[in-house]
Amino acid sequence: MKKIKQVITLLLFTVIILSSFVGVTKAKSEPMTKANTIYYATFSDPIDLNPAISSDNASSEVTGFLFRALLKRDWSGKLIPDMAEAMPTISNDNKTITFKLRKGIKWHDGTELTSADIKFSYEFILEPKVASVRRSNFINIDTIETPDKYTVVFKLKEPDSALLPNFSYYYIIPKHIWEPELQKLLNGTYKSIKESKYNREPIGNGPYMFVEWKTAERVVLKRNPNFYDPQPKIEYIVFTITPSQAVAMVKTETGEADYVVVPESDVARMRTKSNLNTFVYDRASFDYIVYNLKHPIFSDKRVRQAIAHALNKEAMVKGIYKGVASVAHSSYHPKLWAYNPNVKPLQYNLNRAKQLLDQAGWKVGKDGIREKNGQKLQFVLMTNKGNIMREKLVVYIQNQLRLVGIKVEPRIIEWNTFLNKYYYAGKYDAVLLGFITSIDGDQTVLFHSDPAKGTFNRNFYKNPQVDKLLDDARKTFDINEQKKLYWKLQEIIAEDQPITYIAYRKNGLSFNKRVKNVKVVDLLGTNDGYMSWELQK
Amino acid sequence: MLKYVVKRILQAIPLLFIISLITFFIINLAPGDPIYMFINPETANPVDVEVIRKSLGLDKPIYIRYILWLKNVIQGDFGKSFQHGRPVLEMILERLPNTITLAIVSTIISFLVSIPVGVYSAIKRNSILDYMFSTFAFIGISIPSFWFGLMLILLFSLKLGWLPSGGMRANFEEFDLIDRLRHIILPALVLGMASMASQMRQMRSAMLEVIRQDYIRTARSKGLSERVVIFKHALRNALLPIITIIGFIIPWLVSGAVVTETIFSWPGIGRLYIHATFMRDYPVIMGVTIISSVMVVVGSMVADILYALVDPRIKYN
Numbered sequence: 001m002k003k004i005k006q007v008i009t010l011l012l013f014t015v016i017i018l019s020s021f022v023g024v025t026k027a028k029s030e031p032m033t034k035a036n037t038i039y040y041a042t043f044s045d046p047i048d049l050n051p052a053i054s055s056d057n058a059s060s061e062v063t064g065f066l067f068r069a070l071l072k073r074d075w076s077g078k079l080i081p082d083m084a085e086a087m088p089t090i091s092n093d094n095k096t097i098t099f100k101l102r103k104g105i106k107w108h109d110g111t112e113l114t115s116a117d118i119k120f121s122y123e124f125i126l127e128p129k130v131a132s133v134r135r136s137n138f139i140n141i142d143t144i145e146t147p148d149k150y151t152v153v154f155k156l157k158e159p160d161s162a163l164l165p166n167f168s169y170y171y172i173i174p175k176h177i178w179e180p181e182l183q184k185l186l187n188g189t190y191k192s193i194k195e196s197k198y199n200r201e202p203i204g205n206g207p208y209m210f211v212e213w214k215t216a217e218r219v220v221l222k223r224n225p226n227f228y229d230p231q232p233k234i235e236y237i238v239f240t241i242t243p244s245q246a247v248a249m250v251k252t253e254t255g256e257a258d259y260v261v262v263p264e265s266d267v268a269r270m271r272t273k274s275n276l277n278t279f280v281y282d283r284a285s286f287d288y289i290v291y292n293l294k295h296p297i298f299s300d301k302r303v304r305q306a307i308a309h310a311l312n313k314e315a316m317v318k319g320i321y322k323g324v325a326s327v328a329h330s331s332y333h334p335k336l337w338a339y340n341p342n343v344k345p346l347q348y349n350l351n352r353a354k355q356l357l358d359q360a361g362w363k364v365g366k367d368g369i370r371e372k373n374g375q376k377l378q379f380v381l382m383t384n385k386g387n388i389m390r391e392k393l394v395v396y397i398q399n400q401l402r403l404v405g406i407k408v409e410p411r412i413i414e415w416n417t418f419l420n421k422y423y424y425a426g427k428y429d430a431v432l433l434g435f436i437t438s439i440d441g442d443q444t445v446l447f448h449s450d451p452a453k454g455t456f457n458r459n460f461y462k463n464p465q466v467d468k469l470l471d472d473a474r475k476t477f478d479i480n481e482q483k484k485l486y487w488k489l490q491e492i493i494a495e496d497q498p499i500t501y502i503a504y505r506k507n508g509l510s511f512n513k514r515v516k517n518v519k520v521v522d523l524l525g526t527n528d529g530y531m532s533w534e535l536q537k
Numbered sequence: 538m539l540k541y542v543v544k545r546i547l548q549a550i551p552l553l554f555i556i557s558l559i560t561f562f563i564i565n566l567a568p569g570d571p572i573y574m575f576i577n578p579e580t581a582n583p584v585d586v587e588v589i590r591k592s593l594g595l596d597k598p599i600y601i602r603y604i605l606w607l608k609n610v611i612q613g614d615f616g617k618s619f620q621h622g623r624p625v626l627e628m629i630l631e632r633l634p635n636t637i638t639l640a641i642v643s644t645i646i647s648f649l650v651s652i653p654v655g656v657y658s659a660i661k662r663n664s665i666l667d668y669m670f671s672t673f674a675f676i677g678i679s680i681p682s683f684w685f686g687l688m689l690i691l692l693f694s695l696k697l698g699w700l701p702s703g704g705m706r707a708n709f710e711e712f713d714l715i716d717r718l719r720h721i722i723l724p725a726l727v728l729g730m731a732s733m734a735s736q737m738r739q740m741r742s743a744m745l746e747v748i749r750q751d752y753i754r755t756a757r758s759k760g761l762s763e764r765v766v767i768f769k770h771a772l773r774n775a776l777l778p779i780i781t782i783i784g785f786i787i788p789w790l791v792s793g794a795v796v797t798e799t800i801f802s803w804p805g806i807g808r809l810y811i812h813a814t815f816m817r818d819y820p821v822i823m824g825v826t827i828i829s830s831v832m833v834v835v836g837s838m839v840a841d842i843l844y845a846l847v848d849p850r851i852k853y854n
Contacts, residue, residue, distance in 0.1 A: 251703065
């Protein structure tokens with residue numbers, strides 16, 4: 001018995017010793033209290049807090065507070081200067097973009113930010129060995145010059161107005177920190193830039209500074225007293241890292257966290273919570289059907305149009321997206337500046353669908369399935385496994401198209417196999433996928449027939465007129481000129497119907513009611529509204 | 538004894554090799570591509586995808602990758618995480634103390650409950666309380682830990698608001714015992730539940746067997762009080778089989794922790810493992826597998842040795 005007591009005492013002792021080892025941090029000068037800290041429940045540990053290489057949501061959410069870009073967006077979505085003094089000047093041949101920087105911008109370690117940092121940041125991202133997922137966005141940059149400390153001149157290989165929004169997406173990183181790290185990558189000390197410790201101890205220039213990152217527990221940011229714009233109102237931001245979205249939502253419901261991203265399926269439930277304000281906003285993202293245009297059935301655009309007419313998108317939005325989505329007829333969200341409201345959507349109309357199929361020569365057979373020259377009007381509709389919404393959609397589409405005599409065989413395949421064996425290889429009839437567009441007009445990646453440009457044009461869509469419109473729009477920096485071109489583009493795409501849109505996605509955000517002045521805007525989400533968030537005393 | 542230990546260690550080497558081989562090939566053949574875990578296939582440029590694939594070394598054939606991995610592990614290098622670029626060993630060691638803390642606390646809870654209850658059930662066999670404890674034990678063994686965990690969160694965090702729904706601490710600035718206990722109690726209870734129930738049954742049957750022995754009858758006939766008979770003579774012998782349980786705690790610790798840590802946002806090795814699996818972070822999956830296999834092997838060896846130390850009837854030669 002005595003021995004047992006001893007063992008238990010020993011065990012208890014070990015626990016206490018062990019737990020005291022587990023990351024006790026030094027007390028900070030300005031203590032963090034519930035009253036000066038906002039807690040954000042996230043559902044994944046960040047990967048790298050380096051905006052040049054990170055591409056996951058969890059990392060971008062953190063770096064958004066730490067780093068700044070040359071340009072940013074106002075609440076209407078318009079590009080406005082951030083670190084730049086004014087919007088850039090563009091040469092007459094549209095091949096030179098010149099930025100003047102604001103003076104007195106400092107990195108979190110006190111070093112001054114100059115044009116050399118800007119030049120370095122873009123050279124860093126363009127270095128193939130860095131393997132940045134953002135590289136292709138800036139591939140049109142030829143050289144970067146810095147005539148003085150506050151002037152940066154981008155010389156382009158060819159005019160590219162799509163660079164402007166990209167200047168707002170990519171944050172600038174400090175040269176004095178990253179140049180030696182880049183050297184280590186180039187001389188082989190590092191196999192990957194991910195090995196640098198600064199990915200975990202970021203030095204930025206944003207309104208918040210990095211304090212600590214306890215893996216799988218939390219990331220802490222503190223207000224930057226030397227920020228170049230008016231300071232945010234909340235002293236600390238804590239990202240509480242949980243293993244899943246469900247857990248993150250529970251933390252917000254209990255009040256342990258102040259805000260969380262909510263999926264479509266849970267918006268209604270979160271709205272019933274009395275301690276939360278739940279917001280829903282539109283995203284420039286849609287789910288769509290991609291037709292393989294080399295497939296004999298889909299080479300006739302009347303069949304594609306018929307399918308668009310046969311789909312009851314309203315019912316899908318209501319039933320599958322639980323009303324948290326909106327019907328889509330175009331890759332341009334109706335709230336985008338480039339959206340053309342005059343294009344007539346292919347509305348739900350079964351008779352029109354049947355008529356089009358009849359005209360295309362597809363006659364109803366004995367079993368109710370249409371046929372032409374002995375061939376049945378049937379195809380396989382693939383989607384990726386793991387996305388419950390899409391898995392439901394393919395079955396729904398199967399039932400809908402049966403009504404007009406089209407037989408659909410749904411097939412759900414794991415991502416990697418789906419992409420590499422079928423989709424990228426062009427071995428499919430039709431697929432159901434999602435896409436996120438930029439909130440600007442350029443959609444070269446979706447529709448251009450040049451494989452180097454149309455990286456997401458995977459269904460062999462080729463229309464020289466479309467290619468020209470896309471190229472021309474990128475060659476001009478005149479918004480009105482671009483708008484004209486994009487309006488024309490939307491007319492052609494609607495008629496060609498190389499892809500059929502189902503619904504625009506929405507996002508939910510729940511905030512504890514103690515957080516005041518929250519603003520959530522369609523297409524932008526919270527933007528940089530956190531600067532004016534306040535906590536109720 | 539030393540010879541026995543050396544023999545056990547030598548036996549463990551081929552075992553660990555086979556485990557690593559099977560795990561490596563299974564995870565590499567399983568569907569899923571690590572690359573699509575950190576770039577969105579819906580927005581990534583395929584050219585960039587190839588560059589990244591090469592930078593991770595995933596362009597080489599699988600057997601070459603295994604040989605390279607094995608070579609490095611033998612030199613003590615578990616490689617670097619695909620996702621984070623950090624040394625795998627560093628990531629594991631950062632989490633291991635948290636898992637061990639959770640495991641020890643849950644073991645203590647389960648011993649504190651199961652031993653007295655087991656003893657009581659054996660002495661008062663077939664009493665109403667004994668039946669109740671047995672029912673409780675069967676429920677405890679059968680209850681799925683993810684469900685039990687969620688129910689506890691629902692009750693104690695969401696409805697009553699007494700305990701935090703997860704995490705390891707709220708006070709990061711200093712070591713705060715009350716804060717730690719508030720956070721550990723639910724996950725430790727969930728993790729300890731199944732073993733508590735089975736130890737209860739084991740304790741009961743061990744005790745029953747011991748009190749039928751001749752030496753107990755002798756003790757009683759000597760006129761010793763029932764208390765002394767039960768606690769001094771019977772319990773000490775009945776506790777022997779419980780010691781072997783310590784050996785089983787380790788595998789259960791790793792596997793049980795995967796579920797418990799995920800539900801309770803506990804920053805331990807189980808959560809690292811499951812995250813790595815979802816993210817197809819092969820080096821981390823391999824690292825955790827190997828480290829936990831080593832722990833299992835060592836654990837069962839320690840249990841065998843302990844058993845020999847406390848029970849003079851057992852000798853290893």
